[in-house]
Amino acid sequence: MKQWALLFVLSLVAMAHAQEEKSYPANSSPLAWNSHDKSPLSLALELAAGNEGEGYQVHDGFWSGTLAKSEPMLLEVYLFAGNDYRFSAANLDPFSQLRLSIFDTWGYPAGQEYSGASSCATAGISVIRSGRYFIQLLMTEGDKADTCMVYSYK
């Protein structure tokens, strides 16, 4: 439920950002999420920061790019048994809909999605088997939008 409340709040933030002039200053550090820039990265990091209360810490690295509808981005990651991971993605188009999915070594869906009809999405997994996994980020509704994804672990 906390995830949903967070997604809701972040959608409102994204909408407010969309009303203002867009500016994407270069980030000196990916973890500079508390800077005042209004970027997909700052939104994704705000979303990830919501997991800190549960003991998650943010991995200092991110994917960013322009996502178009029905043209998913697939990223390879290595996840370790015993760890819990949460992936968080966001863009500044409040009427776009993002979906984050996790797939295991063989390409089967794994973990849990919290992606709803929103420009923010998260997915999480408690890893039982160490190895290669795939993270798919898909825009199901909306036009092209700069999007960013980060992840947290505990």
Next chain:
Amino acid sequence: MLSKILRTAALILVAAPSGLNATAARLTPEQMRNASFLDTVSIPTPGEFFLAVDKQCQPNWSKLLRPSVPASTSDREHIALHLGILVADGFMAIEAQDGQSVKNTARDILLLAKKLNVSQQIVARIQSISDFSDAGNWNRLREELDAMQNDIRLCLMEQKDSPLVVLAMAGAWVRQLDMASNLLATNDISASTALLVQPEIASHILTRVENLPENSKKRPIVKQLSEGLHTTAALMSQSTYSLTPSAVKSIASIMSAITAAAADVDFKK
């Protein structure tokens, strides 16, 4: 504005919180083959690797810490590899919850960063690391060390030192495997050898090393790294789930040799 907010709220509230997995189709082999591999996301940090090692093997981290080794070489490739190894050492000190070792390692990292002209950008991080070490805030320390590693990477890229970025990345990964493979080789924890099965990462780093400029590749330390990665990638590709005891020992031997060579103060070009 209000209608937009309400619309978004409605969209969120009607969405199902789970169960979307049922509609996600299995990835095709071609999709998996063409998946992106991003250094800063696809390669796990030492922090998350050691966290998993801690959960699976419960090592005595304090006994695994090494004494600080001063680096006197002026070879930039060598320094970059050593710097990556020290970053991993810093994460091990965090697992050991040894604040003084974390601070010592951070100081050594700063010394190496100076030699690579990237120290100015991490001075503030070093101070934060010192503060968090004193406070015993281990989670924040992991994030801070992670961020410092990324700051160094960004600075090296800015000054067109991309070969050094590759070697620092390789150093951190080598030290992770060095620690974990030696732990698994000397203890009967065969169930955890899956932690070492990372053939795609080994191949990726090997490719990056093989694509370094000739001037960098001719360094003995880089040659040793390249050969070690080649053998390691082959050993890791033998199984999806686990490694044989002999494979673990071989990886331990290779990684220890590279780690020791990187710390060799009598290194000759």
